[in-house]
Amino acid sequence: MAEPTALGATASTLVFLGAAVAAVPLLRFLGLSAVLGYLLAGVVIGPSVLGIFREPEVLRSIAELGIVMFLFVIGLELKPSKLLSMKRDIIGLGLAQVVIAMAPLLVLLKMGGLAGAGLFSVAFAFALSATAIALQVLGERGAMSTIYGQKSFAILLFQDMAIVPFIALMPLLAGPIEPGGGGKAMVKHLPEIAMAIGALVALVLAGRYLLNPFFRLLARTDAREVMTAAALLVVLGSAELMHHVGLSAALGAFIAGLMLAESNFRHQLEADIEPFRGLLLGLFFMSVGMGIDIAIVKANLALVLGGTFAILGLKVVLNYLLLRVGKLCISDAARAAVLLATVGEFAFVIVPLAETYGMISEQNGSLLTAVAALTMFFGPVLIKALEPFLVWLEKRRAKTETIEEDFSDAEGEVLVIGFGRYGQVVNQMFLAAEKNVTVIDRNIDRIRAAGKFGFKVYYGDGRRLDVLRAAGAENAAVIAICVDDREAASTIVEMAVRAFPQAKLFVRAYDRVHALDLMERGVRAPFRETFDSALSFGREALIGLGVPEDEAEEVRLDVKKRDIQRLMRQRDEGLLGGSDLLHGVTVTPEPLVEPKRKGRDISASPRPDSRGSADLEGVTGASS
Structure with missing residues (x-):
């Protein structure tokens, strides 16, 4: 099969778009998540099936911009004050979820042959959840503002923040630490830490004091394409700044979006970014699907599938118990638990890094990547399968849960x-x-x-x-x-x-x-x-157009009077009664019986005609 470079940019784009257009609607018609459609399309066009693309890692580095833009949009939809109000869930629930999930994963992965720093790194990566899948599902369901949506987002946000220091510590975990070397290593990395903190502070200050004036200046040009370019510049610029200092690019985009959450340009920016976000996020999921090596899965089928379902089951149970302790109801805790069960996108960053640093073998790296990808594949299926059961459970609880009818002190007038x-x-x-x-x-x-x-x-x-x-x-x-x-x-x-x-x-x-x-x-x-509120709405709109208040009030009273009269006539005459009372409507009477022949003016001078007398009968029609 041809390499990606042999296809060319146009042909590659056509393949991606064609695969997405074919797979995603099919899965949506079946009632499954669009994420599953992208993953399936990636498997088909990837190296394991058709082999059109043989290097999904290269594509994934570009496709991760979808996650960057996704978190920018999420930041736009949050306000700093709202984020501060969530700090207890972000730190408390988020930290608890990572720690509780890591403990049994360490045991499970040790049984699979991992040890040392590699074991710890992979356990951390597998304890995290797929931000893109979770947010996509919450968006499709319109559940971002629900209790379980907010709790899930808080946990995901903590995970995105936790990934930054962990990746920074991976080189220290990889090498042997000599006696007294820990302090020296920390001192050695102090410049990088200081640079990262400085970049964060600079991004927050720029977002607070520079971005609004910047977009205000651009808005005066009245050039929409410039605003779109500026939106992309802000997203990619903030992401690249964080990446340059060793932090998460997605975190940089989220902070930029958060700083613009109260901006006057918030909705315009969201509209400009949305098309790019959707396409690149779909490309990311397709690259994950391409990364599933069918040959490795076949050769180690029992191990890979067993590991996939064991991790999913383990995380679902632990997440559910944690969220129940966090006082979520049964159905909300179950939804959030399944939503957070998939292995996160950063597994595709941490596992290759662990290979690079010699923490795990290449064979183990391939198996772990396949397991991570399969959890992302089966996760949306599990989410979809659980929903009908939860709906049935909620209906059953609503029927069985009753409140006693007690009107002993009801004595109102x-x-x-x-x-x-x-x-x-x-x-x-x-x-x-x-x-x-x-x-x-x-x-x-x-x-x-x-x-x-x-x-x-x-x-x-x-x-x-x-x-x-x-x-x-x-x-x-x-x-x-x-x-x-x-x-x-x-x-x-x-x-x-x-x-x-x-x-x-x-x-x-x-x-x-x-x-x-x-x-x-x-x-x-x-x-x-809705009647009185519509009248009040129309009155205020007229005043907004410059109509004097007393005149607007007269119009409101006139429309109300006519409408009440029309309602009374409709009661007596039928639904069409009182139509002549409507403003802007000309009522044209219709004949009760459709004329059999077209009418003709009989006052006009007769012309010689070859028609018979039968054709001249009833020329005025039934309306006469």
């Missing part, structure tokens, strides 16, 4: 049914007027969250007549139905109209059609949940 985003605001109005309110809801998590803020919300299903009676509906002056389920709201209305005629009903309507349905059931004036 107002009964609010539903304590969601709508009901909470309504409840505030009643409390502000010092009214005695009873609130019921059937969402257990919502009731518990309300309790943390000091609100008394009773558990009960408002669709049950006995629950409404127990909650005091027979003595309530007002019943406010605020549920977000239109069918449930209609059911409650039917019962309340019949069973509690003394109470005034105020009902939340989902939309216009739902409002008309509620009116048919006896609700005099249902409240559409």
Whole structure:
């Protein structure tokens, strides 16, 4: 097969794009992660199958820019204040995860034949997690802001920071330390340490005081391509600075992004970087797939597969126990544990370095690389397979976990049914007027969250007549139905109209059609949940356009009046009733029956025509 150089840049690019376009959608259609698609594409075009590319290490050095840009974008999405608030998780959970995972890995790898500095280095590398896979999965699920997403990110961030001093210490671990040589070695490396600290300080200061003015100056040129070039310059420049002083390039990009998190140009920078980030990250995963040597896997199949599943299983169990101690619920702890089980990208840095320093043999290096790559291959499959079970478990727990229906002290003059985003605001109005309110809801998590803020919300299903009676509906002056389920709201209305005629009903309507349905059931004036907010929005927008406030208010009142009149006519005439009340709409009457022939003006002078008398009948059509 041709070497990469023989293909040329254009042909190589076509191969990569074609492999990605073929594999990734296929895996996504099967419900699997895009990461798995990239890995599979890399295996196919790599040296083990088609042999189109024979040096994945060369490609990986370029593809690692994807991780660099990924962490830059993550930094943009975080604020320094938020990062400081996570310091306990970053240091506490992160350090605990690495230490707890390393201990059994040392035993497992020693059983595999490793010893000394090589054993310690590989155990550290295998204790780390795949940042790119974890963040990609969290992004696909939209779970970055969830509890398990935040905990996972804190651990990953600690791992990225821990890799820096460890790689710096690897030369010391490699060579024999003579008596009294440890202190001399530390003194020898003091200049490098000082340079690294100085570079970090310089990057933080530049990000804080120079980058915003820099981008502000470029924005005045109104040249988008210059802004894109500047974004790449910042990302690659910060990464190269950290790499030059022996630190992680990804860490440099993360710091640069963090310093720009509160910048006015944050969203523009993210949009400029996103296309490059996605493609290069995909290229990185493909290079990992290329690194899986099928020949070595076949020759040592039992050892490689056994090691792969043993490491995955070990890390899942240890991560789960750690996160449960960290007070995550069962499902969140399981998701994070599996997410962090894969061996990290830095294994492909530490294992070759260990070979270079003579800590491990070349044969062991190849086997360990294959194991690391296979954990990245099977990790996304495990993540996908676990999710249906967790969803089933959560549903089962929701059914079995109940709160007793106890309305012994419910005696409010107002009964609010539903304590969601709508009901909470309504409840505030009643409390502000010092009214005695009873609130019921059937969402257990919502009731518990309300309790943390000091609100008394009773558990009960408002669709049950006995629950409404127990909650005091027979003595309530007002019943406010605020549920977000239109069918449930209609059911409650039917019962309340019949069973509690003394109470005034105020009902939340989902939309216009739902409002008309509620009116048919006896609700005099249902409240559409978006109507008043849309009117207020339009009023403020008119003022923003320069319309005087009093005139904008008149427009708002006019639109509201017309809409209410149209709603009443729709109730009596059907959905098209009152269309003439809409602004900007010209109503064209349509005939009730489609004309059989095209109409013609009979007042026009007749022309000689060869048609028969039959063709002249009904020339005005059915509309006459």
